[in-house]
Amino acid sequence: MSPGPRVLLRDFRLVDETLDMPGSVLIETGSILDVFPQGALLPETRFPRDTTIQGGGSLVLMPALVDLHAHFRDPGYPEKETLESASLAAVAGGYGTVVCMANTNPVIDTLAKAQALKERSDALGLMDLYPVLALTQGMEGRVLSDIRFLEGPLHETAPWIRMLSEDGKDVVSDELLYRALQAARRLGIPVSCHCDAGGPEADAAKAAGKPRECWSRIEENHATRRVIALGRQTHGHVHIAHVSTKESVDLIRKVKAQQEPALTLTAEASPHHLCLTQEAAHTLGDATWGRVNPPLRTEADRQALIQGILDGTIDAIATDHAPHTEADKVQGAPGFTGLETSFALCHTELVSKGRLSLSGLSSLMSASPARILGLTDRGRIAPEFRGDLMVVDTEAVWRVTMSRFRSRGKNSPVTGLVCTGKVLMTIQQGRVVFEAPVSPDA
Numbered sequence: 001m002s003p004g005p006r007v008l009l010r011d012f013r014l015v016d017e018t019l020d021m022p023g024s025v026l027i028e029t030g031s032i033l034d035v036f037p038q039g040a041l042l043p044e045t046r047f048p049r050d051t052t053i054q055g056g057g058s059l060v061l062m063p064a065l066v067d068l069h070a071h072f073r074d075p076g077y078p079e080k081e082t083l084e085s086a087s088l089a090a091v092a093g094g095y096g097t098v099v100c101m102a103n104t105n106p107v108i109d110t111l112a113k114a115q116a117l118k119e120r121s122d123a124l125g126l127m128d129l130y131p132v133l134a135l136t137q138g139m140e141g142r143v144l145s146d147i148r149f150l151e152g153p154l155h156e157t158a159p160w161i162r163m164l165s166e167d168g169k170d171v172v173s174d175e176l177l178y179r180a181l182q183a184a185r186r187l188g189i190p191v192s193c194h195c196d197a198g199g200p201e202a203d204a205a206k207a208a209g210k211p212r213e214c215w216s217r218i219e220e221n222h223a224t225r226r227v228i229a230l231g232r233q234t235h236g237h238v239h240i241a242h243v244s245t246k247e248s249v250d251l252i253r254k255v256k257a258q259q260e261p262a263l264t265l266t267a268e269a270s271p272h273h274l275c276l277t278q279e280a281a282h283t284l285g286d287a288t289w290g291r292v293n294p295p296l297r298t299e300a301d302r303q304a305l306i307q308g309i310l311d312g313t314i315d316a317i318a319t320d321h322a323p324h325t326e327a328d329k330v331q332g333a334p335g336f337t338g339l340e341t342s343f344a345l346c347h348t349e350l351v352s353k354g355r356l357s358l359s360g361l362s363s364l365m366s367a368s369p370a371r372i373l374g375l376t377d378r379g380r381i382a383p384e385f386r387g388d389l390m391v392v393d394t395e396a397v398w399r400v401t402m403s404r405f406r407s408r409g410k411n412s413p414v415t416g417l418v419c420t421g422k423v424l425m426t427i428q429q430g431r432v433v434f435e436a437p438v439s440p441d442a
């Protein structure tokens with residue numbers, strides 16, 4: 001194959017999970033061909049179509065982000081989001097790869113439905129989408145979905161499926177969840193467990209009229225223990241979605257420390273649980289604009305999550321992008337739009353405040369989620385990795401303005417917040433797919 005046009009990104013601060021140095025990057029035919037330290041002799045441009053993108057100042061070149069958890073609402077809920085609006089939001093947020101959940105209408109419970117969505121996304125050509133396959137038909141918790149007869153490893157037969165999940169409708173039957181985890185193991189991919197299936201203690205607290213913050217904590221802790229136990233029995237890969245309680249962080253840390261060969265355990269935290277607490281939910285409205293599953297929790301929980309991302313207990317930051325209409329939010333629909341603010345929010349709260357290095361953030365938002373998905377070709381700035389990159393200005397100060405969102409979901413918990421750090425450009429396999437408008441708060 002003759003080489004395509006080259007893209008030279010020159011004079012940037014280059015940051016990935018192991019790299020933080022000034023330099024330049026050359027992309028050819030969609031992949032990184034070379035990385036040059038500052039001062040090295042740079043290649044000549046060869047074709048008129050070759051492009052040079054100039055860095056400098058506070059501009060940083062990082063791997064594009066990888067999201068393990070987003071809700072695209074497509075098919076079925078165009079009033080909340082469509083594939084097109086979600087993809088535009090994703091690239092505006094710096095994402096090159098997104099896993100979208102199956103709680104659509106109809107539910108994505110067959111390989112054919114997942115493939116159709118993947119093909120529509122590829123035709124758009126903005127980013128690399130990986131639809132999740134539901135564990136049970138229609139997410140009804142009764143009959144296993146296509147996963148019951150698929151043969152593995154799936155990354156050979158259906159490489160666009162990298163994760164299974166029943167989303168927020170945890171499979172209640174232990175026997176069925178056991179069989180789903182067994183199937184996932186056969187297929188060689190993780191099950192994202194949302195950990196909100198009741199348990200007797202949570203049910204009792206609910207029946208006794210205890211507040212949501214009380215029973216939902218019992219619920220999450222119980223469900224986390226349950227899926228870890230089932231993961232052990234099936235030797236599967238259990239991925240815990242949006243960890244939010246300090247008890248769950250402690251449990252995951254303890255289990256990981258045991259290094260059990262029979263269990264692969266990974267976990268994600270969402271930007272809103274890392275950066276906000278229940279005080280924000282009270283201000284926004286606990287039952288409306290501040291409502292999310294799992295709920296925003298206490299400062300002690302938030303600090304435990306931060307400790308968890310610092311010591312490796314939590315492997316990744318995932319958005320749980322959950323767009324809703326205004327009418328749905330007013331009626332209590334849980335969830336926040338998040339793709340367009342996740343980097344800035346985490347940068348502002350964790351990097352600018354000195355808790356985490358930019359390399360650490362890159363690891364949590366790019367390299368580590370890519371590893372969880374078995375995508376070994378992205379998330380780093382190194383030769384042969386995909387040319388999926390983003391340019392951020394770490395000094396840019398901007399205000400979150402919902403009317404500017406590409407997402408149809410205007411349900412952000414941080415509207416009006418002044419952030420430090422902004423995604424200016426997203427590059428997908430060497431093509432510029434997003435450029436921030438020049439306006440300072442666009």
Ligand code: DOR
Nearest residue numbers: 071168292293322334335
């Ligand atoms: O608050 C949430 N909303 N959490 C989830 O995990 C699902 C999501 C949704 O689909 O709206």
